[in-house]
Amino acid sequence: MKDRPLILITNDDGVEAKGINELTECLLDLGDVVVFAPDGPRSDMSSAITSEVPIKYTLVKKTNGLTIYKCTGTPVDCVKLSISEVLDRKPDLLVSSINHGGNMAISVLYSGTMGAAAEGCIFGVPSLGVSLLDHRPDADFTESCRLGRMVARRILKEGLPAGTYLNLNVSKTDAVKGMKICRQAAGKWVKEYKRSENGAGKPVFWLTGSFENAKPIHPDNDTLALDSGYASLVPCKLDVTDYEWTEQYKDWGV
Amino acid sequence: MKDRPLILITNDDGVEAKGINELTECLLDLGDVVVFAPDGPRSDMSSAITSEVPIKYTLVKKTNGLTIYKCTGTPVDCVKLSISEVLDRKPDLLVSSINHGGNMAISVLYSGTMGAAAEGCIFGVPSLGVSLLDHRPDADFTESCRLGRMVARRILKEGLPAGTYLNLNVSKTDAVKGMKICRQAAGKWVKEYKRSENGAGKPVFWLTGSFENAKPIHPDNDTLALDSGYASLVPCKLDVTDYEWTEQYKDWGV
Numbered sequence: 077m078k079d080r081p082l083i084l085i086t087n088d089d090g091v092e093a094k095g096i097n098e099l100t101e102c103l104l105d106l107g108d109v110v111v112f113a114p115d116g117p118r119s120d121m122s123s124a125i126t127s128e129v130p131i132k133y134t135l136v137k138k139t140n141g142l143t144i145y146k147c148t149g150t151p152v153d154c155v156k157l158s159i160s161e162v163l164d165r166k167p168d169l170l171v172s173s174i175n176h177g178g179n180m181a182i183s184v185l186y187s188g189t190m191g192a193a194a195e196g197c198i199f200g201v202p203s204l205g206v207s208l209l210d211h212r213p214d215a216d217f218t219e220s221c222r223l224g225r226m227v228a229r230r231i232l233k234e235g236l237p238a239g240t241y242l243n244l245n246v247s248k249t250d251a252v253k254g255m256k257i258c259r260q261a262a263g264k265w266v267k268e269y270k271r272s273e274n275g276a277g278k279p280v281f282w283l284t285g286s287f288e289n290a291k292p293i294h295p296d297n298d299t300l301a302l303d304s305g306y307a308s309l310v311p312c313k314l315d316v317t318d319y320e321w322t323e324q325y326k327d328w329g330v
Numbered sequence: 331m332k333d334r335p336l337i338l339i340t341n342d343d344g345v346e347a348k349g350i351n352e353l354t355e356c357l358l359d360l361g362d363v364v365v366f367a368p369d370g371p372r373s374d375m376s377s378a379i380t381s382e383v384p385i386k387y388t389l390v391k392k393t394n395g396l397t398i399y400k401c402t403g404t405p406v407d408c409v410k411l412s413i414s415e416v417l418d419r420k421p422d423l424l425v426s427s428i429n430h431g432g433n434m435a436i437s438v439l440y441s442g443t444m445g446a447a448a449e450g451c452i453f454g455v456p457s458l459g460v461s462l463l464d465h466r467p468d469a470d471f472t473e474s475c476r477l478g479r480m481v482a483r484r485i486l487k488e489g490l491p492a493g494t495y496l497n498l499n500v501s502k503t504d505a506v507k508g509m510k511i512c513r514q515a516a517g518k519w520v521k522e523y524k525r526s527e528n529g530a531g532k533p534v535f536w537l538t539g540s541f542e543n544a545k546p547i548h549p550d551n552d553t554l555a556l557d558s559g560y561a562s563l564v565p566c567k568l569d570v571t572d573y574e575w576t577e578q579y580k581d582w583g584v
Contacts, residue, residue: 117382119381119382120378120379120380120381121376121378122375122376122377122378122379122406122445123376123377123439123440124374124375124376124378124440125374125376125440125537126374126537127373127374127536127537128371128373130526130528130534130535130536131534131535131537132528132532132533132534132535152376152440153537156519156522156523156537157523157535160522160523161523161525161535182452182568184570185377185445185448185452185568186377186378186379186406191376191439194439198436198439198518199518200518226584227582230582237572237574237575239516240572240575254583254584255582255583255584256583257576257579257580257582257583258576259569259571259573259576260569260570260571262493262568262569264452264453264454265410268410268414269410269411269414269415271415272384274384274386278386279386280384280385280386281384281385281386281411281415282381282384283379283380283381283385283407283410296576309582309583310571311571311572311575311576311579312570312571312572313570313571313572314436314439314516315513315514315516316438316514316566316567316570317513317514317564317565317566317567318491318494318565318566318567319513320491321491321494321565322511322512322513322550322565325511325565326511328481328484328509328511328563329508329509329510329511329563330480330508330509
């Protein structure tokens, strides 16, 4: 009998977050599911890894077709450790999700959710990150579960090219209009710090701010799709080499 | 009188590391230098940012043409906070370096050094990361300072395209043969965990391992250049969109 697909699920909001648990429920019929996620929030950890201290993991629950572990590491540590040391075979799909909050545009760089998806891709596992543009712990994941499941099924059926992973973001609305294939919006966060004071009266800085698109704004950028009530699907590459530059600036070599 | 170029220097090994201090000395005559670096080691932090707690910074030293600050945040926090709240003008160059240890191949994803360089690029500052393939605290930075300075001067003179930052790695040798323009090597780290036991006899896992190139190995990949005694210069893009995929898989949209 052919094995059922093995689906590895992780996130950066921690194993107890609503987003990861709702998506897990939605994917249970697609294969054997292993959740291997941080033991608490690890947002904004990007592709950070833990090398100065050891990490460990604990079994939370094991039932028919679903095993849940929690881990002291970062999202990327979770992917590395589970695939290297815990799973008995390579997963057929990694889903890092559902994040409480958007990871569109350049936020893909800071996101622990997307760091984990990139890491799955490094291991040759077709990988997807899913994020809902709603930070609330009790956010409504109905639409993001539906779309996440749809893309997960398609990946299981058709695969992804080596070195490419997917970034799905879902706008905060009761009825998403559809899902557009997009590019990562260029731009940056502005007004990023709120100055405050600590107990001793010294200045401290809280990260905040808002995203500002760079011009020209490409009509297929992910922020525009999300602003108009769509979900955005951006394929991301592990290889960040700027090949145009290598061609044009060969004479920088010495 | 025209302002001297403003050069922002940061790293992920902390403000007291040998690498950042030697490079700072080497760049002092190229402009006004501000060092704004983590107050201790922040290796492997990738593009992680600090949002759950506030960050702060402290003046370490101010002399003619050189100001040094230390910051409680990650390398990316250092770039964000210094440009947003501390510097009186936008830097003409950001140098994140010199890292004690290599950041070639996919290590660009995990590296705090390169996270900081990417962040400078987001701010529109021409940005360069420099790493020496030697982890020792007392490593010899002579060759990496020479090449880092050379590339820094060229960036100050010619600039970099928007959205592109540079990753310079220098092999551990007394006499580097030259500097090759390279692509980021594909591949992954293997045998990544050393199993051990904590004080209570429970298993813990230390990150370790070695890098394995993916096949086919492109002759212009950075690991090959470094293995044969050269330095490698890889131009990196902020935009990780896989445009081939967006063209080929348009029908994934709904």
